[in-house]
Amino acid sequence: MTVYNKLVRDGILDDIQKSGNEFEFQVLEDGAFEDALHKKLQEEVEEVISAEDNESTLEELSDVLEVVKALADLKGSSLKQLEEMRRNKVEEKGAFKERFYLIDVLDGEEEE
Structure with missing residues (x-):
């Protein structure tokens, strides 16, 4: 027996059943689902x-996007709403295209 104790995609249980294996699962309520x-x-x-290559990276990023x-x-939202929020933030603060990496900021109090 292998113990997983983790959230899985909807089709995984069908795959396990088709392979002839038995399994135990539960349907999570909202709080437990959010934690999972x-x-x-x-x-x-x-x-x-x-991930060690571009294809694997993109596949894993698609998994992140699904989560x-x-x-x-x-939360009662959608990817469309998230995309709108993302675009608004890009307009307000920019994206990461310039690849800026902030090292430090001299605070006004530190100046002599």
């Missing part, structure tokens, strides 16, 4: 970071 999505997001981000979509849905 947060853990899944961390898992997927770690997989993005450890983000599920979190947005849970």
Whole structure:
């Protein structure tokens, strides 16, 4: 027996059943579902970071996006609304195209 204790995509249980294996699962309520999505997001981000090629990176980013979509849905929002918020933030503060990496800022109090 392999113990997973993690959120899985909807089709995974069908795949396990088709393989002839038995399994145990539960349907999560909103609070537990949100917690599980947060853990899944961390898992997927770690997989993005450890991906070794472009194809794997893009596949893992698509998994991150699916988790983000599920979190947005849970909060009564959508990817369309998130995209609008993202665009607004880009207009206000910019994106990451310039690749700026801030080292430090001399505060006014430190000046002589």
